Amino acid sequence: MRSDAIFIGIEVSDEIAGDAAAAARLEEVCPVDIYADAGGRVQIVDTNIDECVLCRLCIDATPPGTVKVHKLYDSGPDAVLSSDPAVA
Amino acid sequence: MRFFEYEAREVVKRAGIPVTDYGFTTDAGEAKAIAERIGGPVVIKSQVLTGGRMKAGGVKFADTPEQAERDAADVLALEINGHMPRGVLVDPKASVKQEYYAGVVWDGTRKQPVMLFSDMGGIDIEEVAEQHPDHVGRRHFSNILPLSEFQAKQCIAQTGVTGSRLNKLVPILTRLARLFVDYDMTLAEINPLAEMEDGSFVALDAHMDMENEARPRQKALLKDLGVGDEETRQAREATEFELAGEAVDAQDHRGVAGNVTEFDGNLGLVIGAGGGSLTLFDAVRNAGGQPANYCEIGGNPSVAKACGLAKLVLSKPGVDKIAVMMSIVSNTRVDIVARGVIKACLELGYDPAEKITIFRIPGAWEEEGFKILDKYGVKYADRSVSLHEASRLAVEALAGTTHTNDPASGQ
Ligand code: SF4
Numbered sequence: 001m002r003s004d005a006i007f008i009g010i011e012v013s014d015e016i017a018g019d020a021a022a023a024a025r026l027e028e029v030c031p032v033d034i035y036a037d038a039g040g041r042v043q044i045v046d047t048n049i050d051e052c053v054l055c056r057l058c059i060d061a062t063p064p065g066t067v068k069v070h071k072l073y074d075s076g077p078d079a080v081l082s083s084d085p086a087v088a
Numbered sequence: 089m090r091f092f093e094y095e096a097r098e099v100v101k102r103a104g105i106p107v108t109d110y111g112f113t114t115d116a117g118e119a120k121a122i123a124e125r126i127g128g129p130v131v132i133k134s135q136v137l138t139g140g141r142m143k144a145g146g147v148k149f150a151d152t153p154e155q156a157e158r159d160a161a162d163v164l165a166l167e168i169n170g171h172m173p174r175g176v177l178v179d180p181k182a183s184v185k186q187e188y189y190a191g192v193v194w195d196g197t198r199k200q201p202v203m204l205f206s207d208m209g210g211i212d213i214e215e216v217a218e219q220h221p222d223h224v225g226r227r228h229f230s231n232i233l234p235l236s237e238f239q240a241k242q243c244i245a246q247t248g249v250t251g252s253r254l255n256k257l258v259p260i261l262t263r264l265a266r267l268f269v270d271y272d273m274t275l276a277e278i279n280p281l282a283e284m285e286d287g288s289f290v291a292l293d294a295h296m297d298m299e300n301e302a303r304p305r306q307k308a309l310l311k312d313l314g315v316g317d318e319e320t321r322q323a324r325e326a327t328e329f330e331l332a333g334e335a336v337d338a339q340d341h342r343g344v345a346g347n348v349t350e351f352d353g354n355l356g357l358v359i360g361a362g363g364g365s366l367t368l369f370d371a372v373r374n375a376g377g378q379p380a381n382y383c384e385i386g387g388n389p390s391v392a393k394a395c396g397l398a399k400l401v402l403s404k405p406g407v408d409k410i411a412v413m414m415s416i417v418s419n420t421r422v423d424i425v426a427r428g429v430i431k432a433c434l435e436l437g438y439d440p441a442e443k444i445t446i447f448r449i450p451g452a453w454e455e456e457g458f459k460i461l462d463k464y465g466v467k468y469a470d471r472s473v474s475l476h477e478a479s480r481l482a483v484e485a486l487a488g489t490t491h492t493n494d495p496a497s498g499q
Pocket of ligand 1: 029030033051054055057
């Protein structure tokens, strides 16, 4: 699942999108409420996406490569935040 | 914040300075009772936070309690400069030999309080200073040490007052100086300070202005005077634009983005940082710009809050473009503010490159912010460009004279 705002895009892999533990964890760690735990599923709160402070807490809280934060204004090598070694 | 006369008189009284046996009331019947207690001719004075009350009919003289009641009813119903009176002050009509002036104001240049004294009271001190400078005594004093009796004497003696009058005036001036410091006043004025027929001195009117930021420290005084937290006591009512700014700031606890004051220029300002708003405002004026507003942004506001403020400023009638600037390096996230102001332009259907004259925020995450500004073609300046230069660039951009390849712009 992926949702883009003006400056930031959030990508959550299908692998964890329905994982209750991941949903709870993401809701807990994001300081600007970009994730919500919707009855055990990960929900991206569209209205908050552009508030992302690029802290990587969501990335560190989930298995490698399952959450990516896209900087839509950046075309350089730092454009995607991810713990996937192939991207980050 | 300003005090009504009846409150200012109470402050003067608390400081140990003699006042008349006045009474304050919101009821005409009670005004009659106060006049009966005083037992002689009285003055009924409207209690409004605006000048010109004498001219407007807000001050009346009554010889009897019945007349005092009628006059009080008239004055209580009289609007002056858009202000309805808080009540009336019923004051004995004093038998005055001579009127003096005593006041303390904050000298922002010297960063010290200055005591002012004149033997020509009852009129504007500015007028006396201009037309009769030899009748005004001045003495700066420490904000930490009390005004000494010697300093008070020096100030009074500059006007030629000597002898027993001088000696009687000294404690009044030292107490006035003390209350100025103790109560965080920016103005403490007794005018007129009357010398009565019996040779005593009495404060017949007082004006007090307290530092707004001192309100939490002066809770006890404000409670005694009955001034509630909800009373802002601003010089004028907030405009719709200013109230909307408050709403933007209140929408989120993160940072500051709001606190706007409305002006009638065409350059909207989204400015701030450590008291920098005033400096930036002045820099824009010095560069020939006409600010549409004064405001504050800083302390890491959210994107939504920065966006809300920028939208508000951009929506103000007469605003052509905005300048986004902070004066000093701070911890405010440059990228977050950049997102907010660009989002405001986009949501209002404007091209950010057109609407934002200059973006100069020396803060955290600058490089990230510059990437965003680059993407949307917004002209920006880094910390190597002074705020004066940035203000000049903003004013030039508004006038359509900026060269797009100006090396100082960072683009
Ligand atoms: S990087 Fe931080 S702010 Fe952004 S989505 Fe992840 S946890 Fe939230």
